[in-house]
Amino acid sequence: MRNWLVLAATALSLSGCLTPSSGPQATMIYEHATDGSGRLSYELIEIDTSILDLFRMRTQPTLVGRFGNERVGPTDVKLGVGDLIGMSIFEASAGGLFTPASTDTLRQGNYVALPQQVVDNDGTLSVPFAGRIAVAGKSSKQVEAEAVNRLKDRAIEPQVLISLIESRSSLYSVFGDVHAPNRFPVNWAGERITAGIARAGGPVFPDYEESVTLSRSGKTATVMLDAIVRNPREDIYLRPGDSIYLRHEPRFFTALGAAGRSGQYPIDVPRLTLAEAVGRAQGLLDTQADPTGVFVLRWEDPRILERMGRDISAYGTKRIPTIYHIDLQNPKLLLASQQIDVLDKDVVYVTNAPTVEFMKSLVVLNELSSIYLNISAIKPWF
Numbered sequence: 370m371r372n373w374l375v376l377a378a379t380a381l382s383l384s385g386c387l388t389p390s391s392g393p394q395a396t397m398i399y400e401h402a403t404d405g406s407g408r409l410s411y412e413l414i415e416i417d418t419s420i421l422d423l424f425r426m427r428t429q430p431t432l433v434g435r436f437g438n439e440r441v442g443p444t445d446v447k448l449g450v451g452d453l454i455g456m457s458i459f460e461a462s463a464g465g466l467f468t469p470a471s472t473d474t475l476r477q478g479n480y481v482a483l484p485q486q487v488v489d490n491d492g493t494l495s496v497p498f499a500g501r502i503a504v505a506g507k508s509s510k511q512v513e514a515e516a517v518n519r520l521k522d523r524a525i526e527p528q529v530l531i532s533l534i535e536s537r538s539s540l541y542s543v544f545g546d547v548h549a550p551n552r553f554p555v556n557w558a559g560e561r562i563t564a565g566i567a568r569a570g571g572p573v574f575p576d577y578e579e580s581v582t583l584s585r586s587g588k589t590a591t592v593m594l595d596a597i598v599r600n601p602r603e604d605i606y607l608r609p610g611d612s613i614y615l616r617h618e619p620r621f622f623t624a625l626g627a628a629g630r631s632g633q634y635p636i637d638v639p640r641l642t643l644a645e646a647v648g649r650a651q652g653l654l655d656t657q658a659d660p661t662g663v664f665v666l667r668w669e670d671p672r673i674l675e676r677m678g679r680d681i682s683a684y685g686t687k688r689i690p691t692i693y694h695i696d697l698q699n700p701k702l703l704l705a706s707q708q709i710d711v712l713d714k715d716v717v718y719v720t721n722a723p724t725v726e727f728m729k730s731l732v733v734l735n736e737l738s739s740i741y742l743n744i745s746a747i748k749p750w751f
Contacts, residue, residue: 392626395662395720398692411690412669412679418701421708423676431603432562432583435590438605440559447609448504448512449538450492454531456483456516461526466498479525485534498523509533539609543569546579546615561604562597565613577639578619584612593618595639620713624650627658627719636713643695644706646717653697653719662720665693667712 393401402413414420448454459480464470467481486494492505494512499519504512509531516529536554544550548570556564562581566572572579576595583590585608594615597603607613620636629651643665647653653660668688674681681689697703711717 392718392720394723395659395664395694398664398694398720402692408683411692412674412681414677414679414691414693416693416695416702416705416709418705420677421705423673424709426676427670427673427710429596430590430592432581432590432592432597432605433602435588436583436585436605438602440606446533446536446539446557447506447508448488448531448533450488450490450505451537452488452533452539453485453535453537454488454494454504455485455534456494456496456532457481457530458483458516458520458524459528459530460524465525466520466523466527488538496520505538541565541607541609541611541613543613543615545613546573546617547571548573555607555609560607562607562613563604565607565611566594566615569613572615574617574619575637577637578617580616580618582614582616584614585610599639622646622711622713622715622717625716625718627654627721628652628717629654636711641711642707643709643711643717644703646711646715647697647706647719650717657721659720659722660698661696663695663697664718664720665695665709665711666716666718667691667693668714 399413401410403409457480458467460466460468461479463479465479468479483497488494488504489501492503493501494504495501496516496519499516502512502515502519507515512531513529516531517527520527520529536557539555539557540552541555542550542552543565547566550569553565553568562583566581572594576598577593579594580591581594581597592603621633622636622641623633624646625631628647631650634646634649647663653663668686669691671681671684671687671689674689674691684690695702695706695709697706
């Protein structure tokens with residue numbers, strides 16, 4: 370009898386280390402939240418209805434917050450090297466510097482249209498009787514005023530009209546995962562980011578798998594394309610010199626433990642909830658899973674944890690190792706799981722039910738007892 374008790378105790382003590390397991394039990398997750406010195410190894414947070422609003426307050430980078438959304442209109446156009454310019458000079462009466470005494474009956478009005486010119490590499494244009502005028506970086510109104518100032522003592526009350534025939538300096542670039550990357554002239558009537566992407570043939574991949582990085586005047590910001598599509602405020606106006614880079618960034622989460630099917634799953638929708646993620650992993654195994662022990666492992670944004678009142682000063686990382694625990698056996702929390710987003714690189718881990726571990730111990734006990742009985746049959750003195 371004594372031998373049997375020793376055998377049972379040995380089986381139970383060894384079952385935890387000899388029996389296979391798909392991951393730690395819930396008790397181990399709680400025990401290892403602090404290291405030997407009492408410092409936190411990771412943040413362990415119980416999900417309840419009181420913190421759902423904090424999840425909704427998750428902030429994402431925004432284009433409008435980084436760059437604003439000021440529309441650049443025709444009056445803000447700056448001429449530059451390579452632009453194709455048209456110029457017309459008007460005089461108050463015939464017989465002036467540019468118009469004959471008797472006007473051509475085929476041309477009404479006292480004006481002359483000069484041949485179109487390309488702004489030279491030095492940023493200047495040639496104006497008859499006015500010499501070369503610096504135009505690069507100036508608006509058409511500024512160039513018109515300069516030309517009038519130079520001609521006023523020679524022409525009869527001159528007026529000058531500058532026309533931008535083709536903009537070759539006020540360009541923006543769209544490249545990366547688009548069908549037709551290129552540089553495009555800015556539409557001065559107002560052109561938004563989505564219009565620029567459309568001119569480049571549109572994205573190669575779905576909007577929820579493409580990030581958009583806008584670079585402007587030394588500043589950059591990156592958002593997902595679907596965020597721009599869903600929020601019109603993010604679809605800001607383009608400016609000359611903008612650079613738009615689209616990158617394929619597929620998102621995934623991993624299901625582990627007693628989920629119906631462990632593995633890595635794509636997040637192929639703009640928003641995937643915890644309930645949907647568990648469903649994609651074919652739910653919880655009826656004969657194995659503990660619905661009270663569902664965990665979400667994430668490298669969390671510190672701002673979210675600070676809003677929850679967590680002291681994260683001990684961590685020296687930009688992202689905080691965090692484990693969220695939710696009891697899906699609670700109907701309220703099961704419903705709440707439809708409001709909790711699963712993010713890129715999250716791990717959804719489902720623990721085994723305690724009875725499963727107990728049954729494994731019994732299996733070990735049965736194996737050891739069989740060994741004991743076999744040895745006893747061979748050596749009665751054992």
